[in-house]
Amino acid sequence: MPPDTTPANAAPDALVATGMTKSFFGNTVLDGLDLTLRAGEVHGLVGENGAGKSTLMKMLAGVYTPDGGTIVVAGEQVSFSHPVQAQRAGVSTVFQEFNLLLERTIAENIWLGREPRRFGRAGPVDTARMRRDTEELLTGLGVSGLKASTLVRSLSVAEQQIVEIAKAVSFDAKVIQMDEPTAALADHEVELLYSIIRRLTERGVAIVYVSHRLKEIFDLCQTITILKDGQHVATRPAAELSEAELVRLMVGRPLTTYFPEKPVDVEVGEVRLALSGVGNGYVDDVSLDVRAGEIVGLAGLQGSGRTELLETVFGVHPVARGSISLDGAPLKVSSPRQGVRARLAFITEDRKAKGLALNQSILDNALGVVRSVFPRRTGQARREMPEVLSNLDVAAASLGQEVQFLSGGNQQKVVLARWLSIDPLVVLMDEPTRGIDVGAKHRVYELMRELTRQGVAVLMVSSELPEVIGMSDRILVMRDGRLAGELPAGSTEEAVLAMATGATSEEDAA
Incomplete structure (x- = not known):
């Protein structure tokens, strides 16, 4: 002994x-x-x-x-x-x-x-x-x-x-x-x-x-x-x-760049999504724009209106005041179904309750949105989906496996796959990496950069300030249902928190 x-x-x-x-x-x-x-x-x-x-x-x-x-x-x-x-x-x-x-x-x-x-x-x-x-x-x-x-x-x-x-x-x-x-x-x-x-x-x-x-x-x-x-x-x-x-x-390998660098071959294009003075019972007088090929981070404390703003754009909550436009044309969305028809994708923060049918198969979940809203595209999407899921590194015994038996990271990849099937113009992401491991996070970040290469506009809400700072080309900060201001890429966590809390200095926020 x-x-x-x-x-x-x-x-x-x-x-x-x-x-x-x-x-x-x-x-x-x-x-x-x-x-x-x-x-x-x-x-x-x-x-x-x-x-x-x-x-x-x-x-x-x-x-x-x-x-x-x-x-x-x-x-x-x-x-x-x-x-x-x-x-x-x-x-x-x-x-x-x-x-x-x-x-x-x-x-x-x-x-x-x-x-x-x-x-x-x-x-x-x-x-x-x-x-x-x-x-x-x-x-x-x-x-x-x-x-x-x-x-x-x-x-x-x-x-x-x-x-x-x-x-x-x-x-x-x-x-x-x-x-x-x-x-x-x-x-x-x-x-x-x-x-x-x-x-x-x-x-x-x-x-x-x-x-x-x-x-x-x-x-x-x-x-x-x-x-x-x-x-x-x-x-x-x-x-x-x-x-x-x-x-x-x-x-099992080093992630040399945890947050992928912005591709040098991607140029920010014209305004894809624009809000002007948008208000309802959840947000007030919000004006912002997101351009093609751009990731805009939306930061703020819990209850600041971040999620509600994404839901308003997507049609979950009606717009009482102001206007929304997509590619320069007025966009009137009064339901999520209309949001999908406008080729808006919404990655919800609660994938189990709102993003997936847990007792259905991977394939049925991945085809759920396109089958419901664009039924004529279902055949093509079904043919393409195995490659899409493979490119996302979804680990499963088969595409017939029930989603409830997948890890959190693989479930989130299935959520992403179902929205890629509509060929989105704008992707609204609410806590896209919540509850998934570092390897799966890295794959989500890579996908976000791949979307920008295709000219997609990404508006991302995250409670993790390193994620907001590491992935955003610009950072918008919300406080009490309104936009408190804008910060450039690479800003400090202290600067974001100071704006989110209304502190007069970064020291006050810390």
Whole structure:
């Protein structure tokens, strides 16, 4: 037996998983992975979509039963066949898609199935105690402003996430897994999450943190484990890794230019899309233009009207004031169908709820728009679609595979393929890389530049400022439903944030 070289003052192991293996239908998705989580540490779990991160999390959460391997929690070997068993052993998970009952209160959700009772198990629920215990949980997380009696349906996404975290803590969790916890959060809400995570680690909780946002990984994590194709690639202290090295380990190759340079052979052409004084109940007096061959980034805080502006252009919301033109001709769009007929493409921020039919095949999804709006083109699109999907590097067993079984990155590529089928003049992109890995992001960025070569105008909304700055030829900033101003390509994050917040200087924004 090798000597124990663990430092005497090192934190104890909260969880040790050894030889974790899982296969589905003969396909090995996780192959003999070892993972050690130390108490009071944030451990980043990274890899491309399909690397095995979700499978590992679900095995530790009791959702999947491992085909092989052992799990030891706080020195005791455990075996889970149900999530409740994992929770009782001290392993809780906050999944990206919340598991909350919207018509019940915060307290009722946290203590569901474990409600304190008066006069023994058969007695009535002790509502007062349940509310007190809930308030103590929220206070311990540093959260103010939430009442135990509030219905969950009235909460924001960030507040619902807090409820999920409080529920996890209520099981006296030794380990809490977080899956893409900031995917739908605004910047100030991300700061609150950071604060909660720090409070948890100060109490000795080990955090498994899964995110495609590398900044968050380096902000929060002390240790990083990289997976690729179900295999363990490396586990390193975060301080010993650069972002470039981490990307190389994740994708198996260096991405020398994370954001592709603007092609030298592309010249910005005439104005393709123009808005003049556009207003409705969502945006007010917005004037802008996007030229052929140009990518214009639309930045701003959550609630600034970015998404609503794209939806107005596409016909989701009516134009009450002002006008829109396409290639110099008036454009009157009162429904998304009319937007499609005008050859406007809209990449929604919520691909699962609004962009895809998850129980249909890849091919049916890719042909969905052209089949519905331009039925005469369906035959040609069907013949061309396999090549389009191949060029987008969609990884799937066949085009008949249901989209729900694809990784997030591959689902987004299918969304892109369905809009390419209409040969768009303008592409409206709302959070085009949300929840996808760095390799898939790079392919989306390459596609955006390819579209500009074809003279397409791209108007992109993104909450990731590096993405806005790295991909935009110009940056427009929104605040309170109006355009706050314009910034040139290459502007700093501080300059964008200052304009988005109305700060008088970049220092104020920081």
